[in-house]
Amino acid sequence: MSNYDRNAPETLKLLESLFENQDFETILEIFRELHPADQAKLFYGLKTDQQEVLLEQMEIPEIADIFDELDDKQTVIAARNLPLPFLADIIDDMDPDEAADLLGDLSGQDVRKTISLMEEPEEVLPLLRYADETAGGRMTTDFLTLELEDSADSAIQYLRSTGLENDIPYYLFVVNKEKSLLGVIGLRELVCADPGQIISDIMESNVISVQAMQDQEEAARVMKHYDLQALPVLNLQNQLVGVISHDDILDVLVDESTEDIYRLASVSDSALEPDSRLFLQLKGRLPWLLLNTITALIGSWVISNFGDLFVQVA
Amino acid sequence: MSNYDRNAPETLKLLESLFENQDFETILEIFRELHPADQAKLFYGLKTDQQEVLLEQMEIPEIADIFDELDDKQTVIAARNLPLPFLADIIDDMDPDEAADLLGDLSGQDVRKTISLMEEPEEVLPLLRYADETAGGRMTTDFLTLELEDSADSAIQYLRSTGLENDIPYYLFVVNKEKSLLGVIGLRELVCADPGQIISDIMESNVISVQAMQDQEEAARVMKHYDLQALPVLNLQNQLVGVISHDDILDVLVDESTEDIYRLASVSDSALEPDSRLFLQLKGRLPWLLLNTITALIGSWVISNFGDLFVQVA
DSSP: BBBBOOOHHHHHHHHHHHHHTTOOOHHHHHHHBHHHHHHHHHHHHHHHHHHHHHHSSHHHHHHHHHHHOOOOHHHHHHHSSHHHHHHHHHHSSSSSHHHHHHHHHHHHHHHHOOOOHOGGGTGGGGGSSOOBBBBBHHEEEEOEEEEEEEEEEHHHHHHHHHOOOOOOOOOEEEEOOTTTTEEEEHHHHHHOOOOTTTTHHSSSSSSOOOTTSSSSHHHHHHHHHOSSSEEEETTTBBBBBOOOOEHHHHHHHHHHHHHHHHHHTTTTGGOOOTTTHHHHHHHHHHHHHHHHHHHHHHHHHHHHHHHHHHHHHH | OOOOOHHHHHHHHHHHHHHHHTOOOHHHHHHBBBHHHHHHHHHSSSSSHHHHHHHHHHHHHHHHHHHHHHHHHHHHHHHHSSSSSHHHHHHHSSOHHHHHHHHSOOOHHHHHHHHHHHHOOGGTGGGSSTTTTBBHHHBBSSEEEEEETTTTHHHHHHHHOOSSSOOOEEEEEEEEOOOBBBEEEEEHHHSSSSSTHHHHHHHHOOOOEEEETSBBBHHHHHHHHOOOSSSEEOTTOOEEEEEHHHHHHOOOOOHHHHHHHHHTOOOOOOOSSSSSHHHHHHHHHHHHHHHHHHHHHHHHHHHHHHHHHHHHHH
């Protein structure tokens, strides 16, 4: 993994011919050499039946990584025809925020069945109650909490014991028994502290946070304004329920600024699709270009037919 | 610091009256309770003479923090009337990438004088050779490097010895004697490794990087695509010369997506200012609105004067 794939179109062409020869082994080999972000891009470029064959050949964690990277709509399409027990295993392995988005897009009956088949639904369930475009809809439940009286050393031991599978933010959050947020400490500050120092002495107690029901755009603006790598999200009881990480917010900021400006430029919402941007942008502006052209045509027709009158009036 | 300031307009009003009473002590007190991002926002809202008075009252590191947060143009304006030795001290304390941007915006003679007055110009000088909108122009020289044969424990000791003043990314980069980039290791991976483990065994050796001369937008796209918190920047000799961090890239992505769409919407470049966006957006679209109005006026004049002819022709 982690090769920066600058040759996606070539790779896709290669894959096409490998699919024709049913050489699934080589296809998997190519996929496994790529970063999940590039795997997702390639996967999206395949035909539906090719995607299905590929999913049959892949391990659950591999599929979960690709699903994490696909756009929400693409994930639903890819998940559509999977047997629910298989899908439940994949969702168990996905990032909780992406898993919640996928579950939220399934039909009502499938959601309930899939959740009942999941091994660890408790990470995802709290996220289902927030709309996609809220801070709660963007947050993950994958974060680590410390207590005031922990020592720096015990905090590091705790971090080590959790392992590295999950993409936990570089901030650790300090809460009390009621889960109220009391402070935050960066991993760097934790590493540089004396091992015996108590968390309450080294944490930052003025924590910037947002409410779960707030708009994702507000969360994004706060993170951008304060250069935060992670933003804690509180529920109405001011309990820490999740964390938004910097990469989630990149997407929001780009989407939202695009959306705002499209609106101002009177471009229709269909032009907001991130894919084939140029095409959609042109499509969005076409009615206006057409209107301009018609106006110009009428103008020139008027002038060519009644030019003499203009001269007379002048 | 770190209070999330939702009441900037009220605070600004309060400051105005404090300035009238020359109560600089209370003004400084208010400033010091705020996050530098909010300090910068307030500072920008002050009149030029108020800004000047405030800068006289503040400590050098405080000014450097505010300058780091101001937009490039705002920083130049604030720095314009400062005595060069004073300015040199501030620039010494600023983030290297912001310092280079400011130096790049000073007049030629001032740049040379200011650099000669600086204590640590060596962090900033390499950055001056890259244009603002390139990866090199966005990177910082504030990063930590390790060697292949270092142990995890010695790497952590080294991190501790560097202190916390600087905003060093959460990734550490592995280089050889020639400064070629060999690998990268996240702080979390470092903390979770066995103390005796050798860096070459735990680092990721497939490092995604960009060339210093590449466009900042390309760097931003790579960081967004791969969810990177920091992106190493290489010179033509493939030596590691800098690192772009996630907060720099937020600005680029938002600016660039705004810029792209403005261009497509035929809005002039002046509308790209991030401040008072609505005003500038309206200003940018005004010529078009005006043109439309004029067209409509001419049309209605033609129709009202030659309406009979239209009927005859039809």
